[in-house]
Amino acid sequence: MTRVTDLMDVFVCAGCEAVLTAPVVRVPLPPEAHVSCGHEFLPPLMAPGTYAVEPLPSGRPSRMWEDLAESEAAAQGVYAPVYGVSFGPRDRAVVAPGDVRGTVLVPERCGDSCLGVVAGEGPNLVCEACGLPVACREDDCGIWSAVWLEPDAVRRVSTGVPAPVGELTPLPPVEPPGRWSPRWAAATGAALAHLLAASDGGPVVLPDGLVTELLGPAVRALLPAEGPAKQVGLAGPGLPGDDLDIVLVPYGAPPPVGAAAVPLPDGVWSYLALPGETRPIPASGTLPAGVLRDDYPLPDHPWSLLRPDRDAFLYTLARLPEVRSPWLRALYDRVWTSPYGSVF
Structure with missing residues (x-):
């Protein structure tokens, strides 16, 4: 697993220092982070125990490309026409919902959604200890399940603990x-x-x-x-x-x-x-010479x-x-x- 850092971090509330996440290691932002997919529930964007950072502006507010000079859009990291250019915060961290600790979902702060939860005008998760809005929870249909931490409301703290050694694990297509x-x-x-x-x-x-x-x-x-x-x-x-x-x-x-x-x-x-794996083999032992298994599963097509x-x-x-x-x-x-x- 590619890691950006070698030590585990936790995120804490900027208001009261309450711990808001389990120990997590930074990895690259997945390319599907800002891509929706169909009319179905999607799994968590991030693997357990990991987080990523979006260096470019993301989230609200946004402005239409037609209303901006190209130099204004370029200052936000966008160099060609898009539907909307974000003027939201930079460096938002994203974690799997299962790695979040000490927060409370505020339904009144959720926006219009279809089958799940999306952020409204602002964060819909608040710190359980002090009530500071700290993150946006998303899991609506077509949206990768994730919690986006607000950079001005949380602080990253290194645990000093080395991250587990990652392995390259193939993802079936x-x-x-x-x-x-x-x-x-x-x-x-x-x-x-x-x-x-x-x-x-x-x-x-x-x-x-x-x-x-x-x-x-x-x-x-x-x-x-x-x-x-x-x-x-x-x-x-x-x-x-x-x-x-x-x-x-x-x-x-x-x-x-x-x-x-x-x-x-x-x-x-x-x-x-x-x-x-390139050929069928038995779970243990060897097959007789010239004998092939007839129950070997076919790959997904x-x-x-x-x-x-x-x-x-x-x-x-x-x-x-x-x-x-x-x-x-x-x-x-x-x-x-x-x-x-x-x-x-």
Whole structure:
């Protein structure tokens, strides 16, 4: 597991110092953090015992892109048209609801929702000890279950305890009963944005296998096929990535010298990069020579091709300074103004 820090932290109330979370370790913000998904309840955004920080403004208040000069939007970290530009606080931390301690939900402070809870005009969780509004609880349909801590109302305190050693655990791309994982869709949408920015508008050559299946259709739709091509491949633990121009790496992993990095969440990267089980084997012992099992479970098969999440793609690309280059801004506008799913 990629960690930003090596020590565990807790968050405390800025008003009374009451502890508000279990010990948590900082990890990169998941690419699906600001992407909704269908009309269903979603699991927690963050894994237990972890937190992430959104460095850009998030939440309310927001202003329409049309009402801003591009320099005003750029000051908020947005460089291409979006529906709304947040002028909310920076550096909001997000944790799993199960890691929250000592807070009380105030229903009157929740906004309009469908099947769950969303924040209203302000935080809907208050400190149980002193009543200070400290966080926003969200778990409505289509929204990842999460608690967003208000940066001015909480304080991060290091416990001095080392974080547990994390392992790279592959995340299967297909969920029962056959749909693509929304985390994978968001990850590939965000990765596509970084890949296009690194391409400089020229062709790229993707590695054989699942990477091409995931990104190939979008790359063919958005980048030219002729001209000097940049080589794309996987790099990271155990994979040096030599002779590659663009590398897919786990969040936080340094790319090889001279290569541009396309970050991927640990679970997605490890599924692509680490060898999985390749043949049926018995639970114990060995099979006789020439005998194969006939009860080996088949892998999950998706209903359709995985498409990179359009919203994650646009969200990520709009916040990359490279989108201000004329060719990439034209490409962004093409996707932005096209009907959903018509480009890739």
